[in-house]
Amino acid sequence: MDIDAVPNHVAYRTAIDNVTRLVADHPVADDLPIPSCPEWTVRDLVAHLVGICALAIGRTSQWAEVGRSSAAMGVGGLLEEWTRMAGRAESALAACGGRRGSIMVLDAFTHELDLRYAAGAPLPPEHPAFSRAFEVLLNGFSTEVAAHDLPAVLIAVDGRQWKAGVGEPAATLSGDRYDIYRSLAGRRTHEQITRLRWSRDSHRWLPAFTWGPFHPPTQPVENLVTVS
Incomplete structure (x- = not known):
């Protein structure tokens, strides 16, 4: 089922940029529910994305520190953390490629869509992911x-x-x-x-x-x- 596709690291970075822009352009409360992810809020969704990124680049210990102080960290702070890790995440995806990288792209893109639906934002006509x-x-x-x-x-x-x-x-x-x-x-x-x-x-x-x-x-x- 091969499909023409851009590299995983490019697709993933687009998801990071899009989620960050969505939050800026469609201000929503951190505790806004995500209907497609039962029991999750916007903040939970973004925290999940940051955690997956940290695991992917081997920053488990650093993410644990963020997790312990997460009660004081809002969506804005989490997005800043995700952006700071973006370069290393792109390098890791470019190096590993294959199925693992594609699953990470799937996770980020699917949750970007979850956020779009929750915020009432339009779906992108095209998306590299x-x-x-x-x-x-x-x-x-x-x-x-x-x-x-x-x-x-x-x-x-x-x-x-x-x-x-x-x-x-x-x-x-x-x-x-x-x-x-x-x-x-x-x-x-x-x-x-x-x-x-x-x-x-x-x-x-x-x-x-x-x-x-x-x-x-x-x-x-x-x-x-x-x-x-």
Whole structure:
């Protein structure tokens, strides 16, 4: 499922810059809930991103110090910490590449989208992290389709198609790139997923949308971009 993509370190840095700009351009309270991440606030989301970055560059001990004083550190301070680590994170991603780097891009980009939805900010028409993150989601969903002994599905986005599963595809799922992305990332309910553009009844494939850390919510946490 190779997808044309920019390097991981470039995609990741864009997510850092975008989240920082989002907070500046769409002021939100630190304790604003993130609907797509139950029990998280904006501050929790940003703290998670900073912690993942610290772990990736081997700054576990430094992050532990930040964690101990985190009660006094707001979103602004956390973003400054993330920005300070950005150069080393980019170097680490450029050096390691591969799956580990792509998963880090997936995490940052998905949470950038979580923040956009929570703040009411627009979705970016293009984003250098999309292709890397989407590839990880496609691979995970494909593995789950096969694990459930389901027929393969063609995923059609932006005029391109990828096969999820093994064997001859028995259905096609198409739609807006963010509708597909957010469905694969556990941000859409089963009912919302069935409302996407399927070439046949979709219900047999719904179990495959639960995989890894992703679990479709029982109630909508965000609206579909488009529906059939």
